[in-house]
Amino acid sequence: MSQILVNGISQGALYALLALSFWVIFAVTRTFHLAHIAVLNVAAYVLYWVFVDLDTNIWLAIVAALGAAVALGVLIESVIYEPIRRHGGDQLLLFLAASALLTISQAVLALLFQEDARGLETTVPEPLYRAAEFTVTRYDGLIVAFAVGFGLLVWLIMSRSRWGRSMRAVQGNPELAGYFGIPVARVYRIAFALGSALLVPAVVVMALRTGVNPDLGFTPVLIAIIAVIAGGTERQSGAMLAAFALGLLENVVLLWISAQWQTIVTFAVLALMLVARPSGLRAAVQTRTG
Numbered sequence: 001m002s003q004i005l006v007n008g009i010s011q012g013a014l015y016a017l018l019a020l021s022f023w024v025i026f027a028v029t030r031t032f033h034l035a036h037i038a039v040l041n042v043a044a045y046v047l048y049w050v051f052v053d054l055d056t057n058i059w060l061a062i063v064a065a066l067g068a069a070v071a072l073g074v075l076i077e078s079v080i081y082e083p084i085r086r087h088g089g090d091q092l093l094l095f096l097a098a099s100a101l102l103t104i105s106q107a108v109l110a111l112l113f114q115e116d117a118r119g120l121e122t123t124v125p126e127p128l129y130r131a132a133e134f135t136v137t138r139y140d141g142l143i144v145a146f147a148v149g150f151g152l153l154v155w156l157i158m159s160r161s162r163w164g165r166s167m168r169a170v171q172g173n174p175e176l177a178g179y180f181g182i183p184v185a186r187v188y189r190i191a192f193a194l195g196s197a198l199l200v201p202a203v204v205v206m207a208l209r210t211g212v213n214p215d216l217g218f219t220p221v222l223i224a225i226i227a228v229i230a231g232g233t234e235r236q237s238g239a240m241l242a243a244f245a246l247g248l249l250e251n252v253v254l255l256w257i258s259a260q261w262q263t264i265v266t267f268a269v270l271a272l273m274l275v276a277r278p279s280g281l282r283a284a285v286q287t288r289t290g
Contacts, residue, residue: 002131002133002134003133003134003135004251004252004254004255005134005248005251005252006134006135006136006140007140007251008247008248008249008250008251008252009140009144009247009248010137010139010140010143010144010247011247011248011250011251012243012244012245012246012247012248013143013144013146013147013148013244013247014143014147014202014205014206014220014247015220015223015224015227015243015244015246015247016147016151016224016240016241016243016244016247017143017146017147017150017151017198017201017202018040018199018202018217018220018221018223018224018243019224019225019227019228019231019239019240019242019243020147020150020151020154020198020236020239020240021036021195021196021197021198021199021202021224022036022195022221022224022225022228022239023195023228023233023236023239023240024154024167024191024194024195024198025073025191025192025195025196026225026228026233027171027233027234027236028167028170028171028187028188028191029077029081029170029188029191029192030091031077031081031091031094031098032091032094032095032098032225033076033081033098033192033195034095034098034099034101034102034225035076035097035098035099035101035102035105036073036195036196036199036221036225037102037217037218037221037222038072038101038102038105038106039069039072039073039076039196039199040069040199040202040203040216040217040221041105041106041109041212041214041215041216041217042068042069042072042105042109043065043066043068043069043072043196043199043200043203044065044203044206044207044212044216044217045109045112045113045212046061046064046065046068047061047062047064047065047120047203047204047207047212048061048113048118048120048207048211048212050064050065051120052118052120062200062204065200065203065204066197066200069196069197069199069200069203070193070196070197072196073192073193073195073196073197074189074192074193074196076098076101076192077188077189077192078189080097080101081094081097081188082185082188084097106214106215109214110214113212113214115213115214116213117210117211117212117213118211118212118213119211120207120208120211120212121208125137125138126138128140128141137209139205139208139209142201142204142205143201143202143205146201146202146205147240147244150198150201151236151240154194154198154236155236157194158236163187163190166182166183166187166190167187167190167191169182170182170184170187170188171234199217202220203217206220219263223243223246223266223267223270224243226270227239227242227243227246227270228242228243230242230270231243246266246269246270249265249266249269250263250265250266253265
């Protein structure tokens with residue numbers, strides 16, 4: 001039981017961090033950025049390439065992954081999403097564009113690096129804490145620290161900084177924010193840059209723990225995305241708590257079912273939440289006016 005709780009807290013923290021990264025983008029721009037998964041996968045492979053293939057230190061690899069994630073996120077917004085919005089494209093068209101980008105990126109990564117998982121570490125690091133009934137790995141400690149630390153950082157940015165206040169204004173009403181002189185297009189790009197950068201801490205833990213593959217981010221990011229919608233797109237805390245609860249639940253259910261049903265139970269709970277709150281889903285994806 002103790003080990004299941006430790007694993008649940010770790011998984012919940014991972015989902016919460018991924019939900020935070022998506023929330024920053026979705027709350028401000030209302031773009032269902034499914035290509036967020038592609039940004040995570042590309043950042044993971046850049047981390048692997050710089051750290052393993054180029055044989056450099058992990059810190060340089062993290063900086064490279066951070067640069068790749070931010071650049072790709074901003075590029076997608078500037079080259080794909082912004083022109084679609086400018087020409088009157090709706091949310092469905094943005095979603096289809098994001099889906100196409102995700103499919104293309106997975107195919108390209110599979111061609112370049114093959115589909116087999118590639119590990120970053122050759123030895124298993126010593127645990128952070130070991131007791132008779134449970135073990136806390138360094139990865140568990142890192143992901144919890146990242147979720148708490150970056151959650152607080154985003155809260156500070158959104159509530160205290162000039163660009164954070166601009167993002168909140170655009171989140172409330174982009175048309176009115178633009179009328180008062182806030183550069184909405186630039187705010188959108190800042191949101192994509194920040195949201196993409198927040199993927200990197202999760203990428204580091206996921207890649208070090210399990211290695212990289214073209215589907216690395218698909219399931220966890222998809223769960224985090226739906227958790228954002230189910231938990232509420234207006235509040236950072238709601239999105240992160242819903243994602244954390246799902247990660248915890250995903251492991252607690254192992255007390256009663258086998259591991260092969262773990263992800264299915266999570267998606268079943270998400271489906272029930274969305275059925276129970278269909279108005280919340282519609283409100284989340286509708287285009288804001290007035």
